Amino acid sequence: DVKVTQSSRYLVKRTGEKVFLECVQDMDHENMFWYRQDPGLGLRLIYFSYDVKMKEKGDIPEGYSVSREKKERFSLILESASTNQTSMYLCASTLQGRANYGYTFGSGTRLTVV
């Protein structure tokens, strides 16, 4: 089974801190994604990456950056955490261009910024 592993289940950070959320997948997937999920707003795409060192902005990239130095790892960076970034963060991965292949999600990171 494909595994997508997010390094932390829960994080509490202070306003202004630089925060790193890590995601690792073990099935050689080209595509990796970061979403945030908020009540009433659903899942919103922050960034995605289709190859090492390649990235594309999603719907809500402001206040975030990403890094993909190796194919299996995709990091989400909050440059200066703010309280409105308190949320559930979900990482996902998939193969490129395969209609019969779906997304696999990690177990999520609940981030609280105080």
Next chain:
Amino acid sequence: KQEVTQIPAALSVPEGENLVLNCSFTDSAIYNLQWFRQDPGKGLTSLLLIQSSQREQTSGRLNASLDKSSGRSTLYIAASQPGDSATYLCAVRRGGSEKLVFGKGTKLTVNP
């Protein structure tokens, strides 16, 4: 722009009932459609994926159908159990795009 709608937002049924969850999408040029389950505070678990060329997929007590021309998919759950209580999310992938567009989900409660 693709929009995905799931109605109702919440559903409560007695154990043993057969039920249908609905998903509609505005752009029929989809690549595939995926149904997910999410338990409170957890990540998403993939249930079924239907390619655009398919009409339905089955896994155990679950059956998902796809009608591209009308922009609709349904998830049928047979003989519901309390363990089926979760939020069910529908997501579509457009042709030429690697991204999924999600509905906001249907929160299902199965009462013993």
